[in-house]
Amino acid sequence: MAASSAYSLIATDLDGTLLRADDTLSDRSLAALALVAAGGARHLVVTGRPAPRVRPLLDDLGSTGLAVCGQGAQVYDAGADRLLWSVTLDRELAETALGKIEAEVGQVYAAVDQDGVDGLTLIEPGYLMPHPTLPAVRVGRRDDLWCEPISKVLLRHPYLSDDELAVTARSVVGSLATVTMSGPGTVELQPCGITKATGLALAADHLGLGPEVTIAFGDMPNDIPMFDWAARGVAMANAHPELKAVADEVTLSNEDDGIAVVLERLFPRA
Numbered sequence: 200m201a202a203s204s205a206y207s208l209i210a211t212d213l214d215g216t217l218l219r220a221d222d223t224l225s226d227r228s229l230a231a232l233a234l235v236a237a238g239g240a241r242h243l244v245v246t247g248r249p250a251p252r253v254r255p256l257l258d259d260l261g262s263t264g265l266a267v268c269g270q271g272a273q274v275y276d277a278g279a280d281r282l283l284w285s286v287t288l289d290r291e292l293a294e295t296a297l298g299k300i301e302a303e304v305g306q307v308y309a310a311v312d313q314d315g316v317d318g319l320t321l322i323e324p325g326y327l328m329p330h331p332t333l334p335a336v337r338v339g340r341r342d343d344l345w346c347e348p349i350s351k352v353l354l355r356h357p358y359l360s361d362d363e364l365a366v367t368a369r370s371v372v373g374s375l376a377t378v379t380m381s382g383p384g385t386v387e388l389q390p391c392g393i394t395k396a397t398g399l400a401l402a403a404d405h406l407g408l409g410p411e412v413t414i415a416f417g418d419m420p421n422d423i424p425m426f427d428w429a430a431r432g433v434a435m436a437n438a439h440p441e442l443k444a445v446a447d448e449v450t451l452s453n454e455d456d457g458i459a460v461v462l463e464r465l466f467p468r469a
């Protein structure tokens with residue numbers, strides 16, 4: 200069935216975008232996504248969360264389709280509970296990148312997301328999870344972070360802002376990794392060249408869709424590549440200024456059902 204809107208693919212970030220602060224979806228957002236499905240379009244979650252932390256939310260959405268996870272490092276098939284595609288961050292390169300960052304700003308605290316549909320989030324001593332509702336396993340020392348293949352490293356600094364830490368990390372990491380900022384307290388290192396856009400492009404191609412029929416929603420600088428790829432980018436009212444600067448439109452906040460406001464306009468009830 201052809202989509203009833205100019206957009207056949209709706210790509211949404213989760214935290215700060217589709218989800219409310221308590222990690223729930225509003226009834227209005229769920230109803231708006233039902234309008235998308237009834238209109239013949241596809242909804243694709245595109246998130247920094249790794250696949251194991253996305254699976255329960257996809258269950259809430261009733262989704263058995265694809266999701267882009269781990270900042271684009273994973274394309275996850277919810278129906279089959281398997282990764283269609285994934286790329287890992289070389290652990291030696293990650294350690295080298297951490298060393299370069301700490302040479303500039305002093306000690307940082309690190310965590311990693313392991314690769315795979317059952318991968319764990321490991322956190323070293325001193326690291327505080329930005330999302331306390333997400334499960335994590337605390338390890339005794341940094342070396343324990345590298346025990347299994349990883350998709351990314353998460354960084355926090357005791358006093359530098361996220362913006363300051365991200366700028367410094369980009370200046371010294373170079374081609375060792377891609378540096379992103381995906382939320383409060385969340386500066387990340389991921390495989391070089393991997394972004395939400397690369398994962399979104401792969402998933403969209405799998406669905407037979409392209410950027411010209413895609414509208415993307417987000418709230419943080421890590422969504423900029425996705426906005427660059429999609430035909431239209433919509434930032435939330437609570438979005439980072441860097442994302443608002445490149446957005447085609449700014450909607451209401453995630454707490455005020457900003458995505459639903461736009462989707463109700465694009466996919467009106469019959």
